[in-house]
Amino acid sequence: MTKYGMIIDISRCTACYCCFAACKDEYWENDYLPYTAAQPRYGQFWMNIEKKERGKYPYVKAAYMPVPCMQCQSAPCIDAAEDNAVYRRDDGIIVIDPEKAVGQKKIFEACPYGAIYWNEDKNLPQKCTFCVHRIEEGKTPRCAQACPSHAIKFGDLDDPDSEVSRLLNSDTTDILHPEYETSPLVRYVDLYQMNTLFIAGAAVFADTDECAEGVDVSLTGNGVNMKTFTNNYGSFEFDGLAAGVYRLDFTIDNYAPKSLDVQIEEEVYIPAIMLERR
């Protein structure tokens, strides 16, 4: 069997929006019946890009996440549809029938990911089809074709040799919003960039006012026990954290150990943590 899936590596997304544009180019004014009617010029984002900015100046991170239809194996849109207007193909792709789905706003409302759009002019719910008409010609979806950094990887999840199945089986992928419990065929690498917090800071040798390189830093509390060391800018970082109370411990030869209790609700950067010489 073939089951198509997509693995999107957030750390490789450069926010070029090539996928976004390619999707519009493929579908604007172009019907691909029986899979989909054309997309309007504006207002629908079958390949939507979400942004997450974390931290405060001067320690900031930014990430962008392409979000197509998740091709859920347990799809709320199928349940919401009447007359089998939404169906799952054998290859896993969910298709909204552009004829049967006319007028069925419930299909649009059913998607917890907001990946289905409502076409006012056509009175029709519409979404990403994984470019099924292209797949049938042996091509890849336009978004994956256009991606210059290979952040969007498309392939057969049932093929053990495919890149997507190897990634899926390597435990490095996550489901966006697993709480929706829809078993998507789209998975993400480095999703922590979108939904977790970090604690970072910079240590300073107080006696010399130099960046404190090579300091052992440990983070404990809230169920974590992590270690790192500062780089040549005295910087350290713990990422992938949940909100809560943590303790930071700094140790390096010849300097007095230092501890800090940090409560985080959002990302925290602690500038100039002064280490006193013993």
Place this chain on the structure above:
Amino acid sequence: MTETKFGEQLLTNCTSGGPVHVRVKDGRIIGIEPLEVEPDEGAWTIEARGRSFSPPQISRISPYTIAERSRIYSGDRLLKPLKRKDFDPAGQRNQHNRGISEYEEISWDEAMDILASEIERIQAENGPGAILTTTSSHHNWGNIGYRFSAHNRFMSILGAIYAEHNPDSWEGWHWGAMHQWGYAWKLGLPEQYDLLEDALKNTEMIVFWSSDPEATAGIYGGQESTLRRFWLKELGVKMVFIDPFFNFTAMNFSEKWFAPRPGTDSALAAAIAYTWITENSYDRKYVEDRTYGFDKWEAYLLGKEDNLPKSSEWAAGETGIPAREIRALAREWASKKTMLAAGGLGGWGGACRAAYGTEWARMMVLLAAMQGMGKPGSNIWSTTQGAPHNTDFYFPGYTEGGITGVGPLVARGMVKQPVRNTLNDAQHVHIPRILVPECIMNPPQQWRGKGFCGDRTETQFKKYRYPEEGFPYIKMFWRYGGSYIGTMNNTNRWVKMYRHNNLEFVVNQSVYKEGEALFADLILPACSNFERVDIGEWAAPQGYGLHKASGLNRRTIVLQKKCIDPLGESKSDYEIFCMAAKKLGFYEKYTENGTTELEWVKRMFNASDLPKHITWEEFEKKGYFVVPMPEDYKSTPALRWYAENRRRDTPDTGPNGGAIQGLPDAEGNLDTQSGKIEFESNSLNRFDPNDNERPPVPHYIESWEGHHTQDLYDKFPLQLITPHPRYSFHTMNDGKDCWMNEVPEHRMKCKDGYYYWVIRINGQDAKKRGIEENDIIKAYNDRGEVLLAAQVTERIPPGMAHSFESCAVYDPIGDPGDCADRGGCINLLTPHRFISKNANGQAPNSCLIEVEKWEADQDD
């Protein structure tokens, strides 16, 4: 041409963002995809650190090129010739109504009658030289129908005066760095050969300084270089970023971000050099053997000249970066083989487009020299050029004259009757683009240097004036394109100029109803390059931009096919010029006796090296040709020859002989007086050793608009930077119903449903002013007011603001030139002052503004 099973034709074309396959069905373009090439076409492999690196066999094109279809079928297309309703060439011209009056559709015959009779009248009344022309950059692509070809041939025959372009993207390198290392023939920028391989093999760190290659694409290189930065990251090459904005490259690759206050980059550079000198961590032998005048530089840094050591503590006060972090950066840089990615292209960068941006660019050369520039892994390189590149294959670049007939294209028989290019003639009569409004409204004017000073470094010093002796005042402006309100500086000047009585007649030849087009008396609708035939090589200007296509993974020459008929009554630029030439009586001369565009394309094919590899019929069928890599390709890294003091072995061609400086052809020499990298510039010493705005040794000089200009800073406390845009090529892919408008990093739809241009401000500045994300805000200073969408972000520090330049839409909400612009032309706010008194470059990144929340019903 290939046909798919759905009856689609698959054609080829090329754009400023890359080559494409165009899907056409029933006379309509239905899709534009990146050009995919066949396996092994132009393929190469670099072996480095135990890995093999090869590019994919698909062109990595820009997002705005993928969105071309939305631009082609735009509601803003000009589809018929238009005449301003209250313009009567025989009576009232109502110049003051330009930008306000409505237009009426006229026939091409009527348009040509008006055009020709006005030209004849103006020539008769004033003599030659009363017609000004200039072109936009890169609104089309192709060697035949583009500005250096069809436009220049016509205008040269007509004898028009050219508004000379300044090196707008690399001012500081042109007016500054050239005095340190020569490279006049590259307009101050260095060679970049084979530095990708060098970096993959040897580099340990890259310092991206005012450099965002993900955004600026190596100019025309699309996203070709993206993958290379991932390769470098995978190899453990450390990347740090110096930029007031946490930019789109920093996002994925930055291990450390420094955000110097705009205009203080050269203070940071001086402090890095100071640290190297005081800690003895620079390449003393290289400095001794391969450079000139180091003692003066050292004296400046150590404070012997002004009692002010350029220490990290001093620089911290200027830049806002902690002194210890400046020292840490200097030490890491000195300890690692480092590529200095100064600007996005081995040169360029917003820091060089600022007050005294010359000094930063000059210091970049000197910092690289202090760490042995040219030795393995150590160079000025921005990851965007220097892939393996076959330079032996001859195909002309777009700047090389096309049908005008320059150099090899005459020798190779393409052009039989070359025209003397009056746009670049011996008299050098011109107007600098920066001063066009002043020349028109307030003559006379004077300046030094003619746009691109590619002949000699010293041509920067030559004085010019308007009007030149024996020449008339400008009476007519024939503008080709409409971008300048978005791309020039303090552009209410341009609006006022268009409405000035001194311009008797304004023609605009454009594809789109945008920007300046709507200030013309007569509008000539051109078609896009998808509607006419042409031939072009991706990303290849050649000329001053020799081998810039080495930024690509492969040299790709494209037959730019006519995919559809011109929309409406629009015509190709060549056809428009043909019609005008016919009316004016020089059609035979312009066209070489009726040569069609397709015949010109074939002539260029035949004049190039293409026929050695492919027949015309094969080329026409396939639509493109990839230049193969030689089997015995030999890597010759840029400036390795210089570091090793031997004869140059790279394919660079300059200098072109007859240089008045040094002995440029002696082994191992650069084109400077000493033949070496000059810490103390001999050319500037000769010009004026006391020029305190561009002294022989580069200095940090406080900006004429920045945190030291206290009165202004009190009124306008935000320092604005306006880098080149990420989601449009100049103004070309903005507005016009283009899909890029829906990219929220480009434009944002605000509460009134209008797509506003984005400005980025820090959360603290937003809070102080009660501004929230997606609010409409007014940015203003004494020069103008612009309405923008607020993006509240920590990617720009407090006290600074970021907004990409190059908005296409000028949408005044009152009297044009004297009111706020809703379209987003941020350049209404930027200064038009020269970067320094003797360097006639633009300095948009020295700009102070204030912002406030704007309500739609606010009285403005």
